[in-house]
Amino acid sequence: MVEEVGNILKKGGELFHPGLSVDCVIFGFHDNQLKVLLLKMKHADKWALPGGFVYKDEEVEHAAVRVLQSRTGLGNIFLRQFHTFGSPSRSDRQLNRQLLVSSGIEAHEGHWFLQRFITVGYYALVDFSKAVPRPDATSEDCAWWDLQDVPALVMDHNHILQKALEILQKQLNDQPIGYNLLPEKFTMPELQRLYETILNKQLDRRNFQRKMLGYDILNRLEERKLGVAHKAPYLYSFDKDKYAAALQDGLQQGW
């Protein structure tokens, strides 16, 4: 559903659940870097997480799926709700007022867009090579940023991003990762680099390989990586059934 921004701002009070938004932290992996998809605002010299509002009869999670599809062109994305942000001071009324004014809409106090919003945060892991970043009606650009280069974002979006990253880091202890982020066939060093970029630290090569193989979610393929000068590394792929089971039940045997 593509709507002109002025229309959305005018009719939002009738269309959307009041005081509620979703924000999506969309991670991709490319060139050995973890990246996050950001939008450049039209009416502010700032970047923001992709987000949106929830239609009055819409599942909150569906609103997040809608945002992801609109911004990346991808369906069937790995998506997880991770936290709801509920501080009364998180809304930036001045920013929203600017957007109203620039759209020729009277910014009266009671306007739905100037109220307090709480936001439900989702993170997504997407295939960088398949995503086609597209700005929304309020933005002029949509681009991948290296995690360490992310600038000051609007509102509490840096905080939301940081929280998503912390939860992703914790989940590495219990859940497999890589499917959707790596190509179908990958080397152990590529998988290690994914972990290192998420954890923001170097890992020991031997320990990493031993632990990862111990999880029993990888298939070692007969082929080796081409175009590598000396000893070509093995290629692996995820065993999809075991990967799905580990995602469901956790990697550790636990209690």
Next chain:
Amino acid sequence: MVEEVGNILKKGGELFHPGLSVDCVIFGFHDNQLKVLLLKMKHADKWALPGGFVYKDEEVEHAAVRVLQSRTGLGNIFLRQFHTFGSPSRSDRQLNRQLLVSSGIEAHEGHWFLQRFITVGYYALVDFSKAVPRPDATSEDCAWWDLQDVPALVMDHNHILQKALEILQKQLNDQPIGYNLLPEKFTMPELQRLYETILNKQLDRRNFQRKMLGYDILNRLEERKLGVAHKAPYLYSFDKDKYAAALQDGLQQGW
């Protein structure tokens, strides 16, 4: 803040953030059983999770703290946001309509209390022996229920409880538990029983003890449990600093 229910229902539209509530899954441990605190509704023959609304200028988390204090008399409670429930079909308008009518309030379509609500779920772990359960304005009883005896609750509250329990079970793999739930001094079998009641399965005594001692968060005390006929078991207490660190950083060394 104790308010008469009719007043809250009348003024709620001005007082509260629209379409938003909090619900609290309050766990306690007693008699070797995990228990959950439930409210008996006044105007329906059903039980419910304690919950409430969020004042227009209030942190969402503070609303959960307020609910906990009001229902248990306890401050400084271990409290975690675990999930936001956003299905459009989760609100029970008929139940809410009954409550309005029984309070002598006209249940017109636009009434704030008859709109769709999304709810932010929190779980709390409290000291059973110190909590003093108190009903709220809409309920006639507030009582602890054994987890396996919980009846059909209002709305999606069984689902919310189940989700809290699942998340608590997962967190046992990564976080210590027991502080606030066990007395200050406890035996290894008592700690094991806490894990067993949360996980709803029996654990091997030796493996449990070895794994638990391996986490290095317990102090073994000089005294042994009194009043035990044969070999009296050792008493333990949590090492508060190490417990707090494990809560922060996770139990597994991870990556």
